[in-house]
Amino acid sequence: MxxxxxxxxxxxxxxxxxxxxxxxxxxxxxxxxxxxxxxxxxxxxxxxxxxxxxxxxxxxxxxxxxxxxxxxxxxxxxxxxxxxxxxxxxxxxxxxxxxxxxxxxxxxxxxxxxxxxxxxxxxxxxxxxxxxxxxxxxxxxxxxxxYAEWTVGSVMTSDYATLSPDMTPTQALEALRSQALEAETVYTAYIVDQSRHLLGVLELRDILMARPRQHVGDIMDREPIFVRADAEQEEAAKLVARYDLIALPVLDGNDQLVGIVTADDAMDVHEEEVTEDFHKGSTIGPIETSVSEATIAVLYKARIFWLVLLVFGNIFSGAGIAAFEETIAAHLSLLFFLPLLIASGGNAGAQSATLMVRALATGDVRPSDFGRLLGREVLIALALGLTMAVAVSAIGVWRGGPAIALVVAVSMIIIVLAGALIGMCLPFIFAKINRDPAAASGPLVTSMADVLGVLTYFTIAAALLDV
Amino acid sequence: MxxxxxxxxxxxxxxxxxxxxxxxxxxxxxxxxxxxxxxxxxxxxxxxxxxxxxxxxxxxxxxxxxxxxxxxxxxxxxxxxxxxxxxxxxxxxxxxxxxxxxxxxxxxxxxxxxxxxxxxxxxxxxxxxxxxxxxxxxxxxxxxxxYAEWTVGSVMTSDYATLSPDMTPTQALEALRSQALEAETVYTAYIVDQSRHLLGVLELRDILMARPRQHVGDIMDREPIFVRADAEQEEAAKLVARYDLIALPVLDGNDQLVGIVTADDAMDVHEEEVTEDFHKGSTIGPIETSVSEATIAVLYKARIFWLVLLVFGNIFSGAGIAAFEETIAAHLSLLFFLPLLIASGGNAGAQSATLMVRALATGDVRPSDFGRLLGREVLIALALGLTMAVAVSAIGVWRGGPAIALVVAVSMIIIVLAGALIGMCLPFIFAKINRDPAAASGPLVTSMADVLGVLTYFTIAAALLDV
The missing domain is CATH 1.25.60.10 (MgtE N-terminal domain-like)
Structure with a gap:
């Protein structure tokens, strides 16, 4: 070369x-x-x-x-x-x-x-x-x-290292040495009886530190964390992360050891779940293959359901506008501010929803924290709404005069507050009814905020301008 | 008890x-x-x-x-x-x-x-x-x-296990035994000289499998993967994930070993980065503490910038509507479909953006895949747009008659296609100009799709209805 x-x-x-x-x-x-x-x-x-x-x-x-x-x-x-x-x-x-x-x-x-x-x-x-x-x-x-897709069994491996309870530390090291080439990991070993019932788990570190006269059975963890082969794969990932495990033993219905899920594989499962959460946050359904390799049909199927559902949801916004046709006809300049107002409510709501969905997913926030966080969210949303009202009232004066500016500014505060509260509450409501909080997606929150935004804006306009 | x-x-x-x-x-x-x-x-x-x-x-x-x-x-x-x-x-x-x-x-x-x-x-x-x-x-x-926040130095630990190159496997095991209580991990050991220069890395597994006459220096990896203490912490997380490491050695500017980043800690760093990506996807800026413990001021600051920026972005949509005031005044029933059409473009765009942002982040899709994926996206978006056009034209006939239905259906196809293409292209453009693709957030895509949606809808309406 x-x-x-x-x-x-x-x-x-x-x-x-x-x-x-x-x-x-x-x-x-x-x-x-x-x-x-x-x-x-x-x-x-x-x-x-x-x-x-x-x-x-x-x-x-x-x-x-x-x-x-x-x-x-x-x-x-x-x-x-x-x-x-x-x-x-x-x-x-x-x-x-x-x-x-x-x-x-x-x-x-x-x-x-x-x-x-x-x-x-x-x-x-x-x-x-x-x-x-x-x-x-x-x-x-x-x-x-x-094993079915999405089960622990589908991600586990069967090349794990085993020991007998009567081995001394020296014998155990020798046994691991002989399994080192084949086994996925030798840093955690599994102690099983003749019929593969799991008796305990032992880390190689503890074997190193054991006294020469001790036996594997004396120092092993007799109540190890484990998971069932037919549980959802996400469960294995959660256990590995929570307890910082190198590998997690997998048992079948008879308490027999059938495999292990290594930290690497748990990490891969976790990444898949995170991807699913990202997708849910934009109303994309489950995609079984990688996005890069998915077919047109698969992606169409994953996307169309919510898109059509939200079309029907947005009819309410349209109906809201239709209900105020007279006010609009009298003040066509109101329309200039419509996109801006409803988008602001949706954007603030999407922010709140994302903050809560992710914090609930990582365990940073727990469902019982709702009350404590609600007060904080109200104050933040008011501060956000006031700032945006100031920004928008300048445009309001320029485009429509002081009366329109007042309508737009007041609407902005209420719409941002409402949007933020919808965005914050929805994930907790979903958690409460045992749905995935991640389904409180940006587009869903935005659609709800839109309806409220239209009604708020024109109600205030009708009250302040038509009288 | x-x-x-x-x-x-x-x-x-x-x-x-x-x-x-x-x-x-x-x-x-x-x-x-x-x-x-x-x-x-x-x-x-x-x-x-x-x-x-x-x-x-x-x-x-x-x-x-x-x-x-x-x-x-x-x-x-x-x-x-x-x-x-x-x-x-x-x-x-x-x-x-x-x-x-x-x-x-x-x-x-x-x-x-x-x-x-x-x-x-x-x-x-x-x-x-x-x-x-x-x-x-x-x-x-x-x-x-x-070490500054966000650097590798701020997440590394200094309690790692070391070996000398001249040790036999038995001596190495004994050395690890004596360090097992103190060290964060003994499954990877670091071989350093007198002045702590890193000579190599050795896995405990390889020590177990070594022949008795070999020495640590013979079997260690002499070109181990490492990271610098002042690099971004994300870099350490990426290396640990890419090479499936138990721990990653950290060197200072003089090639001296100053610490290690364990897989656990790399996982925590990765989780922080994922959270940041989730937040960016809803225009939320960096938050240094956990969301649950963040103050009102911190959250306000992280949220207000983009909200105000998008207010000004949405002025273009307002201006688009204002430009068509005559058409609207003549056909007020058009307004009924406005929220539904612009929301659909935004929703389809948010889906496309999320799919690409996440696939780029995981490496599933690479910037060079753009051409290959663009054709697929056009076909998917056309299929989505057609389906939604069918759904919406039924409502169109009911609310406004066949002419309006036609305008709405044609607009829907174009708006969904345009939204999806904006959503798909933006992450790649950001990657091209060395910005984080995650900044191609749902709200940003939605705002851009809104402007295009307004213009498309009323242009088509003016052309088909006013003539």
């Missing part, structure tokens, strides 16, 4: 984590070297890179070169690498691999990742690969793939 | 993580037992509970009882417990503690947590506590507290 190859000075920069130009350059250079037959240069380069970064290059490589580059890595690294690729790339590469090679790769993969890959394969590809696996692997695959 | 004490059957339920009624009951029971002098019942109960749960009870206890309950725990658990309390509760309890007791507690606390607590104390309290600490602790405190 020449000294000035882009490969020699590349390093991922977290500040611009999208430094794609450089990733593309590296991919081009890898392709060039592969086509020149200089496999060893590529191998040397890849050996010094992190797998997460290599995944970035592989995604950029041409069909054929991606597989050629992957094959320059040791099997164990290939097995880890494939988990970093996007699901669609994973499947694409897997279907191009000879059956035997894919079977070897899947054997080396962590159990949850290979079950995820397996689930994506076509029925024919699944049928083709199964005979190349051992019986234990086939059963493990079938079992992990059998 | 009686068999029917609420203490005997309490267990945290992740599904209703806000089962506060029960937490309050437990707190009441603890208070009763403390007042009756039955400390040992409380101690027994607490011994079986997780610290994260105990923190919940302590928050609920009356002043005085909280400290009394805490003191029933071993010092090491107290030191961990206090980190689970809200900052305001931490400080409140710390200021009520005798100086010596607080010094002992702070000595036992993890270094980052105690620096955070120290920073919160009043100047007098800080002065009072310092002489009760050892010189090394004082220096550590001052150093950790010296």
């Amino acid at each position: 020449t000294k000035h190859s882009p490969l020699s000075d590349y390093r991922f920069d977290p500040e611009t984590s999208t430094d794609q130009a450089h990733v593309a350059l590296v991919a081009l250079e890898i392709e060039r070297l592969l086509h020149e037959g200089d496999q060893s240069a590529v191998r040397d380069f890849l050996a010094g890179q992190e797998l997460a970064d290599i995944a970035g290059y592989v995604e950029e490589l041409n069909v054929g070169d991606d597989l050629a580059a992957m094959r320059l890595l040791p099997l164990h690294d290939q097995a880890e690498l494939i988990a970093y690729l996007r699901p669609s790339s994973q499947m694409e590469i897997a279907t191009r691999m000879p059956r035997r090679e894919l079977a070897a790769l899947m054997t080396a993969m962590s159990h949850d990742e290979r079950a995820d890959l397996f689930k994506q394969l076509s029925d024919e590809a699944q049928e083709a690969i199964l005979p190349a696996l051992t019986k234990a692997e086939r059963e493990d695959l079938r079992r992990l793939a059998s | 009686t068999k029917h004490s609420p203490l005997s059957d309490y267990r945290f339920d992740p599904e209703t993580s806000t089962d506060q009624a029960h937490v309050a009951l437990v707190a009441l029971e603890i208070e009763r037992l403390l007042h009756e002098g039955d400390q040992s019942a409380v101690r027994d109960f607490l011994a079986g509970q997780e610290l994260a749960d105990i923190a919940g009870y302590v928050e609920e206890l009356n002043v005085g009882d909280d400290l009394a309950a805490m003191r029933l725990l071993p010092l090491h658990d107290q030191a961990e417990l206090i980190a689970y309390l809200r900052p305001s509760s931490q400080m409140e309890i710390a200021t009520r503690m005798p100086r010596r007791e607080l010094a002992a507690l702070m000595t036992a606390m993890s270094h980052d947590e105690r620096a955070d607590l120290f920073k919160q104390l009043s100047d007098e309290a800080q002065e009072a506590i310092l002489p009760a600490l050892t010189k090394a602790e004082r220096e550590d405190l001052r150093r950790l507290a010296s």
Whole structure:
């Protein structure tokens, strides 16, 4: 490799984590070297890179070169690498691999990742690969793939480390050593009886600190935090975060250990939930795949329901306007301020809703805090409304004279206050009736604030101007 | 303790993580037992509970009882417990503690947590506590507290485990054993020279798997991922997530190891960033404390800027309406559909913006994907617009006759398409000019869609109705 190859000075920069130009350059250079037959240069380069970064290059490589580059890595690294690729790339590469090679790769993969890959394969590809696996692997695959989406079972892995209660610390260390290559983590070990009932959990740290004569059974945690395989995956993520766990044991209905959810995987589940909350905040329904890979039909379906529902909700605003047609006809200049007033109520309301939805989601605010926060919100909304009334009354005098300015300023204060209170209360109401507070979305709050805004504005205008 | 004490059957339920009624009951029971002098019942109960749960009870206890309950725990658990309390509760309890007791507690606390607590104390309290600490602790405190908010230095901890390159695996295990009580983690160890320059990183797992004759220097990772102490804290969170690290080493400008950021702490930083993104999505500026503890002034300041700015933005919508006063005066029934049409454009736009902002934040979508996604968005928006046009033209016929229905239906398709395209493009434009895509908030998109909606609707109406 020449000294000035882009490969020699590349390093991922977290500040611009999208430094794609450089990733593309590296991919081009890898392709060039592969086509020149200089496999060893590529191998040397890849050996010094992190797998997460290599995944970035592989995604950029041409069909054929991606597989050629992957094959320059040791099997164990290939097995880890494939988990970093996007699901669609994973499947694409897997279907191009000879059956035997894919079977070897899947054997080396962590159990949850290979079950995820397996689930994506076509029925024919699944049928083709199964005979190349051992019986234990086939059963493990079938079992992990059998859990419904969104359950803990669908995100857990079955390659955990186990110990017996009668082991000494030295024996326990030896047992973990022998499982270290296979197990997803050895920093937490699970103590089970003959029929896989979970007896306790032990951290490697506690094994290190144990006295030589103690036994695993003496120092293990006999009442570990656990989760059921059929619980919602979000529950596992919450438990891992709340108790700062390295991994969470998963039990079936018979109290048998069937898997663990590692902190990494819990983090991924949590990220999915956060994405769902972001989407709910803009009235987007659940999307099962990634947004980037979702089809038109999937995105249409996720978006249309609330859009149409809100159309009908906005009829009330229209009806409000229609009810005041006479006032409007007499003072057409009122219309100038209509968008501004109703938007302000909606914006203040969206702010309040977002603050509460997120604070409720993180546990910063609890439903019982409602009373305490309501008073604060009223004061903040009044301060916001007054400031905006001052801003808008200047425009009011300029566009419509002092009478209109007064109407607009008074309306602004009331509309901002009403919007903010709707936005603040809605998430708590949803929590109270056991709905997700995140459904108190900006558009929903805005629609409600709009109706109130129209009625407030024209009622005040009719009272002050028509008399 | 009686068999029917609420203490005997309490267990945290992740599904209703806000089962506060029960937490309050437990707190009441603890208070009763403390007042009756039955400390040992409380101690027994607490011994079986997780610290994260105990923190919940302590928050609920009356002043005085909280400290009394805490003191029933071993010092090491107290030191961990206090980190689970809200900052305001931490400080409140710390200021009520005798100086010596607080010094002992702070000595036992993890270094980052105690620096955070120290920073919160009043100047007098800080002065009072310092002489009760050892010189090394004082220096550590001052150093950790010296980093600016939002830097990696402000979230790192200095209680990490170190090894020498010449150690054998057995010696390394022994060294970690002796540091296990003090260090934040022993699952990743740092190899430094005499002057604390970082030579490499080694996972405990690799020590377990090493051959007896190998040395730490042979098997350590000599080019570990690291971060600078003065980098933004978000950078550390990104690196930990990207490379699935247990802890990330932090170097100063001289390449000396000054701390580590653990996965737990990186997760907390990430949560803060996500909260900031949620807030930005509703035009809320940065809030340095938690929302629940923020003052009226802080929240007012975070909210007012964009609200006023958007008021002026909405003047354009008002001006659009004013420009069509004649058309409106001639067809007042057009006003009925105005809120519905402009809201629909805003809602569709907010959906598109949220989908892109979040996908860009998670890396699911990259700026270079813009072209590929634009075509898809046009098709989705057309499908959404057509569906909504059908829904709204039914109302159009009923309220205003076929001509109005046609105007409204055609406007709906164009407005939804325009709103969706604004919402989709804005995050990419922001990314292009190196601004945070999250600033492409719902309210901003809605305001822009409103202007376009008003102009589109009345232009079409004027063209079709006035001729």
